[in-house]
Amino acid sequence: MTDGQGRAEPSRLELDRRAFRRRQSTRSVLVGAGSTVVFAVIVWLTLINTPGWARVQKTFLDPAAAVEAWPRVFGGLLVNLQVLVVAAVGVLILGSLIAIARTLRGSVFFPLRALAAGYTDLFRGLPLIIVLYIVGFGIPGLGLFAERPSAIVLGTVALVLTYSAYVAEVLRAGIEAVHPSQRLAARALGLSHAKTLRLVVLPQAVRKVAPALMNDFVSMQKDVGLISVLGAIDAVRAAQIETASSFNFTPYVLAGLLFVLLALPTIRLTDWYSARVRAREQIGSNV
Structure with a gap:
């Protein structure tokens, strides 16, 4: 019709x-x-x-304590954001290099592959808080620097070291998921190995593992609060200071809510992109 x-x-x-x-x-x-x-x-x-609701409400959900703690906790959150941005860039660069090293072919690259594999095994096995202690107190103890690096710098280094191992494995899985015919076709067109990797393989690999990479980013968004164990005045440390001065745990709840609000856009973006990829892959499968 x-x-x-x-x-x-x-x-x-x-x-x-x-x-x-x-x-x-x-x-x-x-x-x-x-x-x-x-x-x-x-x-x-x-x-x-519940019998203890009034006491819990005053201890954890006191609006006056939240208003009083807001300036310091929010200022600490800005520190977390700075660390997150720098760490995300560092993780992307280092993780990509490690993933490429693990996928290099040829016996001459065996030392690089073994080193990359050992790196990912080590830092995926170590809890982040232990890496923070080792980097935060071990590196200054070596006496390599005239002045002790700040807790923010050391915390960022620890985050980069840990999350680069996870991101490297995700990227390696994406690289290996690209069909070998893509490499062969690119080399047949005259592209070098480096250009094949950069122009053909990596773009497809990143698209395949983008949801997993976004989930790692969400995880790093909350783990960036652990830099407080080194003494950095971030949102968590600021909440701890306010709690110690007021004997009220509301600042911790406030810091937690701020971290949730920080992560929500990325979480929703991850869900949307995952659904989009799933719908694209299932085109024609519904009858």
């Missing part, structure tokens, strides 16, 4: 199917919203009727 301009019009059956899908979608949204409200009300009523 066509309209007056020759364009195809959906059949009556297709229109009925679309209307049914719209009704089902609306019904699902309403049911989901209703069940969420009911669940939230039940949880809230249960919580406020």
Whole structure:
């Protein structure tokens, strides 16, 4: 069936199917919203009727304490953001180099492959907090610098060392997932090994593992708060100082909420991109 301009019009059956899908979608949204409200009300009523709710509310959810702690905690969060940006760039560079080293072919590159494999095994096995202690107190103890590096610099180095191992393995998996025919075709066109890797293999590899890379970034967003163990005045350390002065844990809750708000955009972007990739890969699979 066509309209007056020759364009195809959906059949009556297709229109009925679309209307049914719209009704089902609306019904699902309403049911989901209703069940969420009911669940939230039940949880809230249960919580406020517990014997210790008043004490917990004053200790952890005091608005006056949150307002008083806000300037220092927010200032500390800006420090976390600076460390996060620098660490993300460092992780991207170092992780890419390690991933490329692990995928080099030829016996002459065996030492590089072994070194890269040992690096990833070591730093994926070490807890981040131990790496922070080793870097934060071990490097200054070597006496390599005239002045002791700041806790922010040392914390950034520890983050880069740890997360580069995870990112390198993710990128290596993406590189190895690219079909060998892509390399062969690029070399047949006259591209060198370096150009093949840069122009053909890496772009495809990054697209394949982008959701995993985003998840690593989300993880690093919250772990950047661990630099406080070295004495850096970030959001966590600022919350600790405010808690010690007021004997109230609300600053910790405030810092936690700020970290959640910082991570939410990346989390939602990761979910959206993962759904987009999944939908693209499943085109034509629905009957």
